[in-house]
Amino acid sequence: MDLSDTPQEAEFRARLREWLGKALPSLPAKPSPDDWPGRRAYDLGWQRTLYDAGYGDVHWGADPAVRMIYLEETEKAGAPYVGANFVGLLHAGPTVAAEGTDEQRAHWLPPMLRGEEVWCQGFSEPDAGSDLAALRTRAWRDGDDYVVSGAKIWTSHAEVADWCELLVRTDPHAPKHRGITWLAMPMDAPGITVRPLRTLAGSNEFAEVFLDEVRVPVANRVGEENDGWRVTMVTLSFERGTAFVGEVVACRRVLAELAVAARENGRWDDPVLRRRLGRLNAEFRALWRLTQWNVSEASEGVPGVGGSVFKLRYSHARQELYEAAAEVLGEGGAALDLEQPWVLDRLSSLSYTIAAGTSQIQHSIVAERVLGLPKGR
């Protein structure tokens, strides 16, 4: 068991740190959360900057330990989040890289890496919820095209995306995990309607996407027809691996800020609150160690079971963090004031136990796939 960097890792960390120190001061101002064109430009610009410096493919080309260092150092330095490039760099990109043809790789991967195109994810559907395979969006073959009709929901960045990684049902008679196909759909195709959804935090974080006889070339299919579920599973686990590294680092920083704020407004004298913050320190330290454990395991090519375990605990801890933040803000209604720091984060954190598989689904995954309990109902 070793927690220190290898010489190569140390070299990468030092070089990255030095580069961040030079690159970050010239960054443009951050756009407002509801300015989608602004966010698109900002996120693509940052990706281009990374690409030019040789860090463009760190999310899927690199060793997991190197990726972890990247996420850790960029978060510590306050660099932009992957943002609108999330689906492209962390999901569609790795999928195309692993399962696409040479032609498809040459067509889609370079623009992603250079920060020229944004991808969104057309997986979830209004009636499917946590049962991803229950999707009903249909696709028929018509010559060299698929004709797609249906609806997708919770689609982040749909308003500004160039491409959508889309799961469609191509065989309605096959068992539900079988007749599914993975398509790359151009978002400017006729028949696509994007309707933004307003979250409980008041922001337009994602959208509904309606598909009315949208034509997608058969050449845009990744993997075989009706093999889309397997193609998806190849990369879906990624979301639960290193994807949260930056967020754990961010939560540790917020926790330290809460302590300072509590000291300044006198709330620190409350032993109950103080001990609660201490407990959260233990929590996020452990989550960081669990991340390091999972990343080390992944580096050895072991199919880790840590993803669901981590996701369950982290999503809960993040909510507890912002509940504690409300306590730190104290009496007098500060925790009800949207202008105060952490109040919006408190609202946003509510999605964590729902998004990317609810905690209830994750508990069942752990019980059945990790502990080997019988299939439940």
Next chain:
Amino acid sequence: MRFQLTEDQWALRDGVRGLLAARFGRERLRAAMEGAGGAEVEPELDRGLWRELGSAGFFSLRLPEEAGGVGLGLPEAVLAFEEAGRVLLPGPLIATHLAAGVVPGAATGEAVVTVVDGGGVVEWLGAADVVRGDAAGAAPMRSVDPLTPLHRVAEPDSGDRTDVLLTSLLTAAEQLGTAARVCELAVQHARTREQFGRPIGAFQAVQHLCAGILVRVEVARAAVYAAAVTVDPADIAAARLLADEAAVRGARDCLQVHGGMGFTWEADVHLYLKRAWVRARRPGSITECEELLAAELLAEAP
């Protein structure tokens, strides 16, 4: 960074597990309880087993080879104590381990060493050859754990801070072992026990209890192993908090999964819970850890 067990560490873990399986299986555990359970007389400590542990290097694990020890580090000690925690190995294991090289006979298992800990409590006072700290006026109590006799002392001994840290870390390791074991027991029971015509493990309510136990184990494991590597007081405090939680909550949930059977003396579940409670009150208690970790948040603040 390679935060995984090395081959040597796996081998050590398997070796200790094998030794304990052969020498302290479930029958031995139940036999050790015979006559225990609230009697005035302390349960007996198995001196033969103690010496075997000594010759296997359990107590001298971290002593340098020049001093007759095994010359390994804290991570290895943590793995060994985790195994002890899995099987509820009785005796003042940590005190004797920490006395190796200091108290003659401790390293080899010839001497049984106990300590007056910061909480004003002594474990296994009657069986000990050597007591570190002032145990004057120690009064026996009816220990909740039938396999850990306890005495109360009037004046708590503040003790050596290094020992307090290491005691806390090794306690966390034992708790981790217990937590992992109760997870297995809960899962085993949930797979085999049938109700309403199917294994109870097929019911989500039971599944989620079991998954919760495992999540606490895995989070605690990462924290405990990391603390063994860094020996940082805040890491140790975090490890202790999470391992105490994993063991105590895990044993309680395991008992719940066992239903009415879990409430009987015959089922082993109560033994895991009671031992976890005994360990949880050792120095480095919840309040102490939480305060330390709170203070640490401000340590680097401007």
